[in-house]
Amino acid sequence: AQSVAQPEDQVNVAEGNPLTxxxxxxxxxxxxxxxxxxxxxxxxxxxxxxxxxxxLVKGSYGFEAEFNKSQTSFHLKKPSAxxxxxxxxxxxxxxxxxxxxxxxxxxxxxxxxxxx
Amino acid sequence: xxxxSQKPSRDICQRGTSLTIQCQVDSQVTMxxxxxxxPGQSLTLIATANQGSEATYESGFVIxxxxxxxxxxxxxxxxxxxxxxEDSSIYLCSxxxxxxxxxxxYFGPGTRLTVL
Numbered sequence: 695a696q697s698v699a700q701p702e703d704q705v706n707v708a709e710g711n712p713l714t715x716x717x718x719x720x721x722x723x724x725x726x727x728x729x730x731x732x733x734x735x736x737x738x739x740x741x742x743x744x745x746x747x748x749x750l751v752k753g754s755y756g757f758e759a760e761f762n763k764s765q766t767s768f769h770l771k772k773p774s775a776x777x778x779x780x781x782x783x784x785x786x787x788x789x790x791x792x793x794x795x796x797x798x799x800x801x802x803x804x805x806x807x808x809x810x
Numbered sequence: 811x812x813x814x815s816q817k818p819s820r821d822i823c824q825r826g827t828s829l830t831i832q833c834q835v836d837s838q839v840t841m842x843x844x845x846x847x848x849p850g851q852s853l854t855l856i857a858t859a860n861q862g863s864e865a866t867y868e869s870g871f872v873i874x875x876x877x878x879x880x881x882x883x884x885x886x887x888x889x890x891x892x893x894x895x896e897d898s899s900i901y902l903c904s905x906x907x908x909x910x911x912x913x914x915x916y917f918g919p920g921t922r923l924t925v926l
Contacts (some may be wrong), residue, residue, distance in 0.1 A: 726912065737902060738853075738917040740811070781862040784852065786915075796906065797843045798915050800853045 695795035696721040697791045698716045706807045707775045715770040715804045717806070721789030727768040728786040728798060729759055738784065744768060782806075812837055812907040814918035822894045824923045825891055830889045831921045832902030838883035841906040841913075844876070847920070856901075859886040893925045 697720045707713045718723055726745055730738040744752025749761045759770045768785060782805050786798040813836040823829050834841065837842040842859040856876055857865040865878035880886045890897050 728915070737919040740914055740916060741910070743914060796841050796905070797855045797858060802852045
């Protein structure tokens with residue numbers, strides 16, 4: 695079975711400061727890891743993914759995420775937050791050995807609030 | 811990336827009625843999924859829509875309540891049958907699309923359903 699934990703319901707950060715949104719996972723085999731963002735009344739937008747290779751993955755809108763196998767984490771980061779980054783962020787996972795389940799499993803979501 | 815459209819974008823329905831949601835993709839895709847996002851919650855997979863065969867349902871979801879069609883590689887429908895207020899959710903269509911050496915899952919804009 696695969697699972698994702700996002701321990702923070704909400705993260706507050708001031709504009710211009712760095713932000714981190716936390717994610718830990720559990721899968722069978724190696725993980726495929728994803729981050730998505732959901733703006734109000736919108737569907738999910740793909741931000742970035744980790745499949746293999748470099749532990750630091752760069753994605754859309756200046757976001758990046760760091761894969762840490764020993765800590766089973768995939769935290770989302772941005773060096774300088776913008777007010778327009780305020781949204782709901784979802785971490786998702788699929789394991790390479792989770793045969794028969796090709797869909798992603800999502801975390802509970804973290805609401806990011808960037809204050810001007 | 812795949813471009814996904816859903817119809818309707820939102821609807822308000824009466825208890826006991828049914829609603830069919832359409833999902834159209836701009837390219838042929840192998841995997842199509844239907845998710846539900848209840849108010850303030852994360853995404854829960856309802857089923858995988860298989861082309862040419864019955865959908866594969868997740869635990870807690872049954873075909874009688876959520877019949878799915880997948881007549882070809884670009885289109886699927888999800889019907890929410892005999893609706894109750896507990897079915898009020900956002901319903902999201904999702905597809906996997908090949909990006910380089912790996913698949914990425916993309917989402918439609920969602921259908922916001924309110925059941926009175």
